[in-house]
Amino acid sequence: MRRSYVRALGTVALAATLVVAAGCQDSGGGDGGTASGDCGGKIAIFGAFTGDNAGLVIPSLNGAKLAVEQFNTANPDCKVTMQEFDTQGDPAVATPFANQIAGDNSFLGVIGGHFSGESDATMPIYQAAGLAMVSPSATRTDLTQKGNTSFYRVVGNDGTQAGAVASYLKTQNAQKVFMVDDASAYGAGITDELGKQLGPLVVNKDKIQERQTQFDATVSKIKAAQADFVFYGGYTREAAPLVKQMRAAGVQAKFVGPDGLYDTAFPKGASGGAEGAIITCPCLPADKAGGTFSADYQKKFGIPPGSYGAEGFDGATIYLDAFKAGKKTRADILAFVKSYDKQGVSKYIKFDAKGDVDPTKVVIWAYQIKGEAIEALQELKLS
Amino acid sequence: MHFDELIGHLGQHTVDGLSKGAIYALIALGYTLVYGVLRLINFAHSEVFMVGTFAVLILWNQLGVQNNPPIGQAILFLVLGLIVAAVASGGTALALERVAYRPLRRKNAPPLIFLITAIGLSLVFVELFGQVLPKLLGGALPDVFGRPRQIIGMPTIIQQETLFTIGNTAITNIQLIVFVAAVAMMALLDWFINRTRYGRGVRAVAQNPETAALMGVNQERVIMLIFVLGGIMAGAAALLWSMRFGFTQNSIGFVLGLKAFTAAVLGGIGNLRGALLGGLFLGIVEVYGATLFASNWEDVIAFVVLIVVLMFRPTGLLGESLGRARA
Numbered sequence: 001m002r003r004s005y006v007r008a009l010g011t012v013a014l015a016a017t018l019v020v021a022a023g024c025q026d027s028g029g030g031d032g033g034t035a036s037g038d039c040g041g042k043i044a045i046f047g048a049f050t051g052d053n054a055g056l057v058i059p060s061l062n063g064a065k066l067a068v069e070q071f072n073t074a075n076p077d078c079k080v081t082m083q084e085f086d087t088q089g090d091p092a093v094a095t096p097f098a099n100q101i102a103g104d105n106s107f108l109g110v111i112g113g114h115f116s117g118e119s120d121a122t123m124p125i126y127q128a129a130g131l132a133m134v135s136p137s138a139t140r141t142d143l144t145q146k147g148n149t150s151f152y153r154v155v156g157n158d159g160t161q162a163g164a165v166a167s168y169l170k171t172q173n174a175q176k177v178f179m180v181d182d183a184s185a186y187g188a189g190i191t192d193e194l195g196k197q198l199g200p201l202v203v204n205k206d207k208i209q210e211r212q213t214q215f216d217a218t219v220s221k222i223k224a225a226q227a228d229f230v231f232y233g234g235y236t237r238e239a240a241p242l243v244k245q246m247r248a249a250g251v252q253a254k255f256v257g258p259d260g261l262y263d264t265a266f267p268k269g270a271s272g273g274a275e276g277a278i279i280t281c282p283c284l285p286a287d288k289a290g291g292t293f294s295a296d297y298q299k300k301f302g303i304p305p306g307s308y309g310a311e312g313f314d315g316a317t318i319y320l321d322a323f324k325a326g327k328k329t330r331a332d333i334l335a336f337v338k339s340y341d342k343q344g345v346s347k348y349i350k351f352d353a354k355g356d357v358d359p360t361k362v363v364i365w366a367y368q369i370k371g372e373a374i375e376a377l378q379e380l381k382l383s
Numbered sequence: 384m385h386f387d388e389l390i391g392h393l394g395q396h397t398v399d400g401l402s403k404g405a406i407y408a409l410i411a412l413g414y415t416l417v418y419g420v421l422r423l424i425n426f427a428h429s430e431v432f433m434v435g436t437f438a439v440l441i442l443w444n445q446l447g448v449q450n451n452p453p454i455g456q457a458i459l460f461l462v463l464g465l466i467v468a469a470v471a472s473g474g475t476a477l478a479l480e481r482v483a484y485r486p487l488r489r490k491n492a493p494p495l496i497f498l499i500t501a502i503g504l505s506l507v508f509v510e511l512f513g514q515v516l517p518k519l520l521g522g523a524l525p526d527v528f529g530r531p532r533q534i535i536g537m538p539t540i541i542q543q544e545t546l547f548t549i550g551n552t553a554i555t556n557i558q559l560i561v562f563v564a565a566v567a568m569m570a571l572l573d574w575f576i577n578r579t580r581y582g583r584g585v586r587a588v589a590q591n592p593e594t595a596a597l598m599g600v601n602q603e604r605v606i607m608l609i610f611v612l613g614g615i616m617a618g619a620a621a622l623l624w625s626m627r628f629g630f631t632q633n634s635i636g637f638v639l640g641l642k643a644f645t646a647a648v649l650g651g652i653g654n655l656r657g658a659l660l661g662g663l664f665l666g667i668v669e670v671y672g673a674t675l676f677a678s679n680w681e682d683v684i685a686f687v688v689l690i691v692v693l694m695f696r697p698t699g700l701l702g703e704s705l706g707r708a709r710a
């Protein structure tokens with residue numbers, strides 16, 4: 001009796017895992033409403049608007065909202081609506097939303113995904129439905145290397161960012177770089193790219209898992225390697241406790257991470273441990289964005305645009321320009337996106353055949369953690 | 384495979400594992416106590432721990448604690464933290480018992496109903512702290528509930544420093560405090576269960592509820608007592624966690640709870656000393672596994688070890704049974 005009880009416990013533990021994993025989903029918010037008249041239409045935006053890494057994505061959502069609002073004010077006879085789908089960054093949540101959006105013919109275009117994993121999972125669905133995807137922040141290199149014809153991004157890819165990180169580390173005279181990643185589509189992707197570029201400078205590496213909280217083994221490995229730089233490929237949720245535990249264990253190595261850490265939750269979660277950490281991001285410092293974007297954003301939301309605010313604005317603007325040009329079908333809009341060629345607020349936007357923005361127009365900045373703020377440090381050379 | 388790294392710093396990895404496992408063990412006590420008496424897996428116990436970490440966070444936040452306070456204040460903050468966490472966790476555990484489990488027991492619900500209730504309660508608590516409280520208290524406590532569902536940092540109360548070194552094994556003050564405090568709490572609990580009148584009641588109910596009732600043991604009181612005791616241990620774990628790792632999140636209990644539950648099963652669920660042994664063993668195995676392969680393998684290694692142990696000792700390392708826990 002007791003024996004079978006213990007056996008049952010394993011099953012129950014597994015069931016608990018599934019229940020909890022499936023338990024926290026938000027349904028897509030925002031209100032629908034279809035286009036009226038000859039102009040206008042409806043677009044969808046999806047990404048992690050709540051959850052661990054929402055801080056990274058919210059500015060982009062806000063940027064897109066701002067663009068739509070400005071457009072609707074300026075063009076009262078051409079109403080555009082945007083519906084939000086909160087995926088929490090989880091591909092398993094993003095996929096049913098993608099099917100829903102693809103199946104609803106009133107949606108003419110999609111902004112997203114914001115993370116590489118959710119983009120990768122939903123690309124085939126949108127492609128089959130002939131819907132254009134414009135991503136403000138999905139950076140994994142191979143997203144555009146798989147022959148997909150409906151995915152475009154207004155952001156530099158991880159190959160470009162890894163090149164910039166490598167050149168930064170070399171200018172800082174790094175000798176022993178320890179690489180850690182979270183084994184995610186994004187984190188492992190950018191870390192592998194960087195590893196290729198750094199070659200023998202990589203002294204050792206470790207992989208952690210998402211939602212891990214205790215990093216004793218990783219910290220001992222970093223200590224044993226006597227690294228002078230630690231590069232972490234992943235998101236805030238794991239980076240904050242990792243850097244805190246590193247510092248508590250007396251590791252002095254400089255901490256460098258990519259745009260996944262561009263979120264004030266990182267310094268806040270690490271309560272002091274992240275001081276001086278470097279974050280690279282293919283996103284512009286707020287005051288460098290074009291036009292009146294930064295001022296408008298600040299006015300509407302009360303805070304300066306963080307990561308990808310300008311990119312979210314640009315992503316929405318592409319569709320708004322399409323509607324203004326009288327495009328009314330998914331196919332027309334996809335063709336319009338493909339041939340887009342215009343100055344945006346984040347950068348000059350023109351896509352190559354694969355859907356990446358022109359790499360020479362990509363700008364990558366290094367930011368540094370000071371207190372609980374992320375301050376622009378310098379623009380990085382791309383390779 | 385990094386055998387040379389594991390063997391070369393075996394002492395260090397063992398110490399890391401012990402201090403990691405000590406927290407598992409403290410949480411595991413809650414599972415084991417409840418199972419020993421009620422034959423019920425209280426999956427909501429992980430959230431009892433989570434509530435404890437939030438209690439510590441709110442306390443330190445309200446006291447305006449900064450990083451690295453002077454030693455006198457640091458001790459005060461830790462003692463206050465222990466009291467607040469123990470009250471919050473113990474109170475939560477008691478409330479769970481009264482609100483959720485007792486009505487089911489009155490109706491003689493089958494064990495599966497308790498299990499699904501426990502899992503449901505766990506989710507309720509996770510979202511209570513992830514969504515409801517941020518809405519209600521986000522304005523009043525912006526540093527705690529201002530960023531719902533994200534991780535929240537806590538001030539560093541004690542700076543980690545190496546106390547002494549044996550060979551190439553460095554033992555830090557934090558590791559020592561965590562280990563000693565955890566073992567002391569467990570020794571206290573062990574003494575309470577084995578040596579006091581209340582403890583005798585607990586053991587009697589665990590062995591045979593009907594006979595215990597005939598002998599004049601108040602079964603309901605014993606059940607309340609074990610929930611509170613388990614909660615207090617989780618509160619102590621929450622304080623040690625806050626001191627060592629310094630962050631929390633609404634969903635923090637899930638993985639830790641699963642690990643603690645594993646530790647309880649590994650040591651022999653229902654057996655207090657088994658929980659200690661299982662927790663420490665699990666902590667060590669995880670650190671060894673993470674060192675040998677990569678850190679994302681630690682769970683795989685830990686659960687493989689669990690399965691292998693259960694194959695040969697299906698009732699865990701020390702066998703189950705709270706009633707005869709005399710080792």
